[in-house]
Amino acid sequence: MKLYDYWRSSAAYRLRIVMNLKGIAYEHISVNLVTGENRSEAHLARNPLGLVPALELDDGTLLTQSMAMCEYLEEIQPAPAVLPGDAIARAQARAFCFDISGEMHPLYNLRVRKHLAEELKQSAESVDRWYAHWTSTGLAALEQTAQRLPNRGAFLFGDTPGLAEAFLVPQYYNANRFNIDVSGFTCLNAAFDTVKDLPAFKQAEPEVQPDAE
Amino acid sequence: MKLYDYWRSSAAYRLRIVMNLKGIAYEHISVNLVTGENRSEAHLARNPLGLVPALELDDGTLLTQSMAMCEYLEEIQPAPAVLPGDAIARAQARAFCFDISGEMHPLYNLRVRKHLAEELKQSAESVDRWYAHWTSTGLAALEQTAQRLPNRGAFLFGDTPGLAEAFLVPQYYNANRFNIDVSGFTCLNAAFDTVKDLPAFKQAEPEVQPDAE
Numbered sequence: 214m215k216l217y218d219y220w221r222s223s224a225a226y227r228l229r230i231v232m233n234l235k236g237i238a239y240e241h242i243s244v245n246l247v248t249g250e251n252r253s254e255a256h257l258a259r260n261p262l263g264l265v266p267a268l269e270l271d272d273g274t275l276l277t278q279s280m281a282m283c284e285y286l287e288e289i290q291p292a293p294a295v296l297p298g299d300a301i302a303r304a305q306a307r308a309f310c311f312d313i314s315g316e317m318h319p320l321y322n323l324r325v326r327k328h329l330a331e332e333l334k335q336s337a338e339s340v341d342r343w344y345a346h347w348t349s350t351g352l353a354a355l356e357q358t359a360q361r362l363p364n365r366g367a368f369l370f371g372d373t374p375g376l377a378e379a380f381l382v383p384q385y386y387n388a389n390r391f392n393i394d395v396s397g398f399t400c401l402n403a404a405f406d407t408v409k410d411l412p413a414f415k416q417a418e419p420e421v422q423p424d425a426e
Numbered sequence: 427m428k429l430y431d432y433w434r435s436s437a438a439y440r441l442r443i444v445m446n447l448k449g450i451a452y453e454h455i456s457v458n459l460v461t462g463e464n465r466s467e468a469h470l471a472r473n474p475l476g477l478v479p480a481l482e483l484d485d486g487t488l489l490t491q492s493m494a495m496c497e498y499l500e501e502i503q504p505a506p507a508v509l510p511g512d513a514i515a516r517a518q519a520r521a522f523c524f525d526i527s528g529e530m531h532p533l534y535n536l537r538v539r540k541h542l543a544e545e546l547k548q549s550a551e552s553v554d555r556w557y558a559h560w561t562s563t564g565l566a567a568l569e570q571t572a573q574r575l576p577n578r579g580a581f582l583f584g585d586t587p588g589l590a591e592a593f594l595v596p597q598y599y600n601a602n603r604f605n606i607d608v609s610g611f612t613c614l615n616a617a618f619d620t621v622k623d624l625p626a627f628k629q630a631e632p633e634v635q636p637d638a639e
Contacts, residue, residue, distance in 0.1 A: 261566075261567035261568070261570035261571050262525060262529060262564070262567040263567075264529075270514070274514055276514075276517045276518070276521065277521045277525075277571075278520065278521035278524040278525065278528070280493075280520065280524060280528075281517045281518070281520035281521040281524060282517065284516070284517065284520060285513055285514070285516070285517040288513045288516070289513055300498055300501045300502055301483070301487055301489075301498070303497070303498070303501070304489050304494045304495065304497065304498040305489070305494070307491065307493065307494035307497060308489065308490045308491035308494040311491040311493060311494060311527075311528070312475060312490075312491065314524075314528055315491070315493075315524070315527055315528040315532055316475060316477075316532055319528055319529055319532045319533060320532060320533065320538065325533065328559070332555075332559075333546065333548065333552065333556075335546065339546065343546075346541070346545075351475070353474075354473075354474035354475040354476075355474070357474035358474050358490075
């Protein structure tokens with residue numbers, strides 16, 4: 214498989230973690246979001262929205278959207294599982310991921326920050342406040358959700374790391390990069406600390422990717 | 427099951443369609459987004475993000491996030507299926523849904539429009555332009571995605587309506603409500619026309635909900 218990737222893309226970071234957890238080898242192909250390579254004709258043919266990651270299967274089929282790719286990988290290679298076995302726990306794990314991928318990340322990703330600066334003429338400070346607002350309110354809600362999870366074990370959903378951690382860690386990377394105070398989020402901090410040094414997570418870190426600058 | 431619902435919530439509208447398609451009865455409980463009932467202590471206890479819909483199972487378990495709930499309903503009641511049978515087609519159907527629920531809807535929902543007006547002091551015209559921008563660019567990309575789908579039949583993913591249509595129709599409802607020009611989206615328009623008069627879709631329409639104003 215080929216992963217159309219960018220070191221600082223948090224959606225691509227999720228995929229790298231999941232592929233590492235499952236031990237699925239992939240070819241890394243960089244698509245530079247900062248120079249706008251994701252808006253090139255070649256990449257728009259892969260994903261009309263111009264987002265990364267995209268996953269090219271061996272037969273040339275292209276998949277988009279990090280969660281759809283994760284579900285696909287879970288279906289074609291169920292072990293080790295990255296979703297819980299019970300239907301209710303699985304729904305809660307997916308909801309945890311969507312609280313990140315569908316409520317926080319789309320509000321502050323690069324294309325939105327650019328739009329705020331260029332079209333709405335917002336200052337750098339205003340764009341930073343926007344980022345901090347959606348990240349802080351999102352993480353505060355996620356902390357409450359995490360505290361109420363009924364199946365917490367060593368990890369958020371039991372005894373193995375899974376999609377919840379694969380989505381949380383890139384979010385934490387972003388929060389640190391933008392100096393968001395996460396000190397009050399004890400449950401999320403514990404979840405982060407439990408996985409951050411595992412090889413699947415370490416090897417997915419932005420700074421160790423081939424295209425890191 | 428109890429659906430914490432609001433007639434004009436497009437995420438709740440998706441759930442209503444899916445529950446109708448599957449023939450799952452539910453009790454409707456209105457949470458008024460305009461008066462801020464979703465920010466009440468009672469609703470924040472159901473969903474710390476203060477969003478609707480939420481689904482309360484018979485044992486009192488609460489599920490959040492429309493896609494997580496749809497996947498749960500598909501797992502506990504597989505027939506009629508709302509996702510395709512093939513893993514690749516299923517990934518493409520999920521990605522189609524996430525292009526709506528994770529890239530378009532979070533950018534323009536009520537809490538973001540309020541934030542733009544109140545915190546960023548944007549005029550009503552600027553908020554409308556924001557809405558139109560993310561809806562139009564999102565639908566244009568989705569049209570290209572739809573045109574390339576390899577398994578289109580009478581519906582987007584074969585011969586039965588499913589999650590792709592359940593996510594598209596509320597998006598079209600919003601686009602019409604805000605006068606977004608969709609005339610160029612031939613494939614999406616065809617997908618919309620094919621389902622809009624089916625009972626599962628008609629009975630989920632905002633205007634026929636008990637809390638419609």
